[in-house]
Amino acid sequence: MVICISQELEYLQDELIKRGYTVINNRENNSSCDAIICKLKDGGLINLNMQNNIRREGTLIIDSGSKTIDEIEYILCNRIYNSLF
Template identity: 45%
Template structure:
């Protein structure tokens, strides 16, 4: 999966390949994880699984506080005031 994110960041992945990225969404953002699942993304709900490529959380609410992150190649998206379209745009087009 890490190869996917590296290629994604280099612009070498198609939209279809983006769907194979494992995304962890913090528990308090279930509306985001539900919508991403509907759109075909792989959502990881177990915070003990440390093999995800993207984390979506609210940094303001200590979204990373209880995660055991072992991979330094993880894309962290702060939800802030972003809607689902903006999140998907970041995932698809690598715009941060």
């Protein structure tokens, strides 16, 4: 699974790589990704500037918010979030 992370979340990169994921960011790679991890509250998708690399269907977008690495991995593995409300 290829995961794109926003620049301010690069601290997650090493941990995700240790867990077997391929991690890219928009500065170093222009390939498409299966999941995006960003801070939506801070305009994370806009800051990624990856319009050409986002698949129109099936790309998982994870708001990192206050999630732990284990919570993020759970979402990646199961492709689900808890209820927003």
